[in-house]
Amino acid sequence: MRYISTRGNAPVLDFENVTLAGLAADGGLYLPERWPTLSRDEIASLAGLSYVDTAVAVMAPFVGDSLSREELRALCAEAYGRFDHAAVTPLVQLDGRNWLLELFHGPTLAFKDVALQLLGLLFERFLRNRDTHLTVVGATSGDTGSAAIDALAGRAKVDIFMLHPQGRVSDVQRRQMTTVLAPNVHNIAIDGSFDDAQALVKAMFADRDFAGKFSLSAVNSINWARLMAQVVYYFYAAVRLGAPDRPVAFSVPTGNFGDVFAGYVAQRMGLPIARLIVATNVNDILHRALSAGDYSVGGVTPTAAPSMDIQVSSNFERLLFDLHGRDGAALAAAMQGFETSRSMSLAPAMREEAGGLFTSARIDPDAMSLAMRSASETACMLIDPHTAIGLAAAKATDLPADVPVVTLATAHPAKFRDAVERATGQRPLLPKRLGGLFEREERFAQLPAEIGPIEAYIAERAIPTG
Ligand SMILES: Cc1ncc(COP(=O)(O)O)c(C=O)c1O
Numbered sequence: 001m002r003y004i005s006t007r008g009n010a011p012v013l014d015f016e017n018v019t020l021a022g023l024a025a026d027g028g029l030y031l032p033e034r035w036p037t038l039s040r041d042e043i044a045s046l047a048g049l050s051y052v053d054t055a056v057a058v059m060a061p062f063v064g065d066s067l068s069r070e071e072l073r074a075l076c077a078e079a080y081g082r083f084d085h086a087a088v089t090p091l092v093q094l095d096g097r098n099w100l101l102e103l104f105h106g107p108t109l110a111f112k113d114v115a116l117q118l119l120g121l122l123f124e125r126f127l128r129n130r131d132t133h134l135t136v137v138g139a140t141s142g143d144t145g146s147a148a149i150d151a152l153a154g155r156a157k158v159d160i161f162m163l164h165p166q167g168r169v170s171d172v173q174r175r176q177m178t179t180v181l182a183p184n185v186h187n188i189a190i191d192g193s194f195d196d197a198q199a200l201v202k203a204m205f206a207d208r209d210f211a212g213k214f215s216l217s218a219v220n221s222i223n224w225a226r227l228m229a230q231v232v233y234y235f236y237a238a239v240r241l242g243a244p245d246r247p248v249a250f251s252v253p254t255g256n257f258g259d260v261f262a263g264y265v266a267q268r269m270g271l272p273i274a275r276l277i278v279a280t281n282v283n284d285i286l287h288r289a290l291s292a293g294d295y296s297v298g299g300v301t302p303t304a305a306p307s308m309d310i311q312v313s314s315n316f317e318r319l320l321f322d323l324h325g326r327d328g329a330a331l332a333a334a335m336q337g338f339e340t341s342r343s344m345s346l347a348p349a350m351r352e353e354a355g356g357l358f359t360s361a362r363i364d365p366d367a368m369s370l371a372m373r374s375a376s377e378t379a380c381m382l383i384d385p386h387t388a389i390g391l392a393a394a395k396a397t398d399l400p401a402d403v404p405v406v407t408l409a410t411a412h413p414a415k416f417r418d419a420v421e422r423a424t425g426q427r428p429l430l431p432k433r434l435g436g437l438f439e440r441e442e443r444f445a446q447l448p449a450e451i452g453p454i455e456a457y458i459a460e461r462a463i464p465t466g
């Protein structure tokens with residue numbers, strides 16, 4: 001499998017090199033040159049497979065010759081062996097048509113573990129025979145950072161520098177990052193928003209001297225391998241609910257458009273998906289884009305679902321690439337316009353095409369709290385604020401009665417204890433695997449949201465190539 005950039009002007013790479021590269025050299029995002037497909041029979045044959053075997057079947061076409069099937073299987077078995085549920089991502093029925101897909105049974109209690117546990121192992125495998133020391137730079141609104149740090153702490157040939165917006169992540173999220181004291185882990189709290197952190201990461205990749213000198217790589221969903229691993233659970237859930245004979249809808253709490261884009265990939269591969277519901281909080285750029293064609297950046301409003309407090313959604317560019325007929329030059333021009341004016345309109349034909357699969361809903365804080373309260377009262381279940389947004393959006397969307405709706409439960413409620421307690425009156429307990437989190441020492445740097453000081457901080461600590 002070969003990978004091309006959405007902006008059409010970067011080297012074409014294989015899976016191994018695309019995994020190590022992160023962002024493309026032309027500022028674009030890598031995507032497979034063509035979407036591989038699974039036939040109806042191949043999808044039907046996934047029924048009853050373990051999560052690991054499903055993962056191998058779904059990811060093998062993307063991995064191509066970079067790993068043998070046995071190697072891929074061994075890496076998946078190791079990655080998913082660290083989850084504390086035998087099903088890895090279990091489905092839980094809520095009522096006659098609504099299901100939750102619990103994606104928070106990994107080491108850091110959010111869906112990010114599904115991809116990042118595997119990515120950590122892929123880095124190690126691909127670096128084994130190379131004389132390269134990778135410098136991973138990442139931006140987090142809380143969950144990617146903790147999952148990436150867990151996956152990379154103590155690994156040889158990698159340092160990780162993780163930027164988070166100071167004061168805008170939950171106390172559990174912050175401590176999951178800042179109490180990891182491995183020498184290759186470097187936390188940086190920036191004076192700004194997640195969007196500022198993400199823009200700084202992209203600026204470091206755009207600084208070609210810096211990126212080359214320190215062999216920069218990415219753990220955010222700009223890295224294709226992240227999305228690839230997330231495609232798996234769409235197949236895993238849908239076949240359990242009757243796919244390929246019965247289409248399934250998914251409601252996805254959305255920020256950076258990575259998780260829901262993985263659903264789009266599953267659909268392009270042949271999985272019958274009735275709808276992908278893009279659920280946003282009041283930071284609603286994606287809802288405005290999909291419902292009214294208005295992709296213009298507003299200010300970021302801090303909410304009780306902080307992992308979705310995002311305006312510039314990286315992976316929307318990947319969808320725009322397909323909507324532009326995969327014309328990299330046209331998309332590069334459109335993205336340059338967007339980067340200058342902070343605004344883009346989606347042509348009616350593009351909206352119509354996207355509307356064939358995607359629908360969207362904006363969930364305000366009251367509806368989010370109500371969803372948490374009603375899950376606790378009617379299903380005796382505590383759900384986190386992000387999952388609540390997905391569930392509220394699922395219930396607000398009109399769909400044929402025979403279509404099951406799966407809401408992605410993206411985080412464990414204990415990661416957002418204060419918000420859950422405010423909405424339900426119940427304080428979720430921290431699972432045993434996080435025992436002692438509040439007694440541990442924290443370590444992090446505080447820096448302004450400016451490229452100069454951040455590059456200088458990294459340059460003092462990272463290992464240059466060659
Ligand atoms: C708990 C949680 N839910 C939802 C999201 C949104 O996912 P995405 O950014 O892939 O759209 C995030 C952040 O990525 C998250 O951490």
Ligand SMILES: N[C@@H](CCOP(=O)(O)O)C(=O)O
Nearest residue numbers: 140141142143144220221307
């Ligand atoms: N919500 C995310 C934001 C980063 O998203 P990513 O999927 O691009 O890594 C987080 O938790 O950090």
